[in-house]
Amino acid sequence: MAALRDLEILLLWAGIISLANSTPPSTPQCNYTVTPVKYGFEISITGTTGNYIMNIREEGQPGKTHHQHSNQDLSYHVKFLKPCTEYEHHVAFVDHVGKETPCNSAEDKTRTIGMNKDDIKNVSCTPGYVCYHSDWDISTSLSASNNIPAEPCKSDQTTFCIKPGFNDICSDLTTTVTCGNTSFNFTKSIGVDFLNLSEIIQKPPTKLPAEIEPTLPKCLTVNYTCLEDGKSNEFKDLSELEPFTQYNCTGQIKENNVSIEDKTIAINVQIECDLDISITNEKPADTSIVLSWTTNSNNCPSPHLQKLSYDCSCWPSSQWKPNDPTRSQGQSCNISGLEPFTDYTCKVQPTYNNKNVGQPKEVKYLKTAAGKPDDIQILRVEHPDHNVITVTCTEPIRFRGPKKIYIASLYETSDPLKKFEKESKEKCKFTFSDLRYSTFYNLTVTAYNGEHRSKLAKSQIVETYYNNKAVIGFLVFLIILTAVTLSLVIYKIYIYSLRRRQSMNEVSEDVMLQSTAIYANVPRSEYRRKDAR
Template identity: 45%
Template sequence: MSEGDVKEETSCIPGYVCYGSDWDISSSISTPNNLSVVQCTNDKKTFCVRPANEDICSDLTVTFTSGECRASSFSFTESISVDFLNTSEIKQSKPTGLPAEITTTLPDLPKCKNLSVSNYTCSEKHNPNVTMKLSELEPFTDYNCTGLILQNNTSINKTTPSVHVRVDCDLTITYTKNDLTSTSTEFSWTTTSKNCQQELPNLHKLSYDCICDGQKPGKGMKPTRPDGGKCSFNNLKPFTDYTCRVQFKYKTYMSNSSDVKLKTNPGIPDPVNGLQLHVQEHNMIKVVWQKSNDFKGEQKKYKVRINKAGEKQQKTEILVSNHEFVFKDLSYSTTYEVEVTAYNGEHESIPKTGNISTFYNDKAVIGFRVFLIILTSVALLFVTYKFYIQKLRKSTNDVNDDMELEAIYENRQSPGLRHKEAH
């Protein structure tokens, strides 16, 4: 075998120095540092040598020996450029935040100077025709990125292996303010991120959905910033617990919700129904009503007020827990106005009112009648007594008159006659 029987092949295995011959040269190849020799898969007569990293950017000499005759040996010397770099040995760390950065570690090439990787180009996994710079990557999106290998800032037309990149920004929603009424809420939040805070204000495709139990999606207050916002709900029920939540969306990605628990303020209680007024014992008024359907607050009590009809003075007010009350010791034969409201500790319902009149004072009438009877009896006794006295005086006067007449008669007779009659 002579030197002319061996030819250099360039299309067998990329990154290898390959030689072909009609001779079986598998045992004739001698390499520095005992580099391994592999047979070309598609050409059984071609054998290849992979340069070591220390051979890159230098010359590689491969020696062929014909049989055992060292004198007939010959060598091929190849200039191993950086193109022989095995890119599979390049180590790349995926970015974990935004702005995205890929840290690249090249294999140790002691004879190569000023090698670097730059100008990463990325394309969306599901839209490969759209390319962008590494600094333009968006969160929650899958990309494939490759970097350009440079030597002395000049491309060697070789790229790094494709690396899959996806940055899921760990957004944290913190509720900062909650304004409540009895039927509405407006809450605010701020958004922070451990790995995307620098780019967060620029994520204009980031939007939010507000949801409360049983309610239609809330209306976001415009403008809603990427790093926070406000949301409002109306038509809520008073004094009711709600779980509201905020979900952020980025393009087709939707996060888990971040919940906030709230309770609406007390509202106006439902009014009482079925108000009934009854007079008892002539000057007592019993007030009865049906329970309120919904107090819309903490307490469940009633305020009962009474006042003489037509008077503007302050009404007597009683706070009760049951749904009836009796006003006692009222004025007789008087019309009263009664008012009942439901009370929850903060608000009163629309009042229900009614008028009713007490009866006459039956006890006074009975006493007066007794007094009249006693007075009549006393008068009758007095008249009877007067009549008796008069009659007694008349009898006494008649007796006295007879005695006086007799005395006069006796005095007018002659002494002799009186003496004779005496005998």
């Protein structure tokens, strides 16, 4: 137990000695005073040698922190403060571990002194701005007559600038500096050199005659000249500009009617006329359509549209295949080369200098008038009987009219007045019967669409056959006549034979009745003479 007690006592003394060695040094004491001087404060510090931190802050604003090392008594100037302004201030000692110990001061707020007009100088810092420099912070002390706030110069934070407006050019800009209840003015004459060309608003014209009205000070005017794209030497005034043409226009700036070096930034000008085309007349023919129209424009009066021309074209309404356009310098055109009796869609496209402009005007479902049907090419003739003719033909490809009719006419070549004519709808087929036998006829077939016949009729000379019925009757009659004749001849031969036989029989009987015969020896020559007699 005694040994354990001795160990506890030894540890207790070791802890006491350790605490004694770690006790911090005494806190240093410091004091400071703040004295208003020109452009700011002078801060005097009395205290231990070392590092001090000073914080100067305007009420409601972030503070400014200053660091200073002191060997003995310290006097430090804080500049570029606002005049006539109350600041809060704090000073603290910073030890080697960064701990801050506040210094004592009779007051923690001090007001800067006022300034005079000589503390401010008019300087050049930013082109196009009126700038003022001072070692005072005058950022909130300046107010301009154009109510444009001052802004710090980018290259010098102690200089503040005010930008003159358009209305300030050719006039005086007054800047007022205020410090408490005291104020004084600076006046600067704003010349044309303060004009920023990029801030000139130029609205391109939208109507003819062309006018450009830029936003400029009252003392300045602009005279514009324009160049057409692609033509570098043909300058034109605004009054000479044409529609639908690209121009590049630049304005010569004048001060009191005297030209200055500056010119406006070039702008592109192209006036698009709002063309309104109204079709006033439509005249379809069989192979052409005549259109007439009027053209109006709200922003381009007619005198400015003298170079306006039109391309007219038509295509079948069932397909998109325009024909070659017909160019017209007036307000009517004749579109030719069309197919008769066809629905067309026609378009009038305005052009200017051979370029399409504006919106085209379309007219739909214009039907051309009926034309002549295609010619019939082939006739086929058949003879179902010797005095009957049947005619068929190839149908035309196009009838070009409201109806589809075939007309066939037939007349004797020797008697044209005796004419037969028939019509057939839909199909080309005719039958002519009860004709004269063995007769030449002129056959003609044409196509008819209700208004026109085909240009050329298909003709053909045809012949009826002989009267086979009459021939047959004659042959029958001849056969009968021959048979009757033969019958009569045979009958007569039969009667003759019968009579001769009877006669011969009677002679034989007579010879047999005679009992004697007389023979004479007559010479042959005499006998012949007797026979001859």
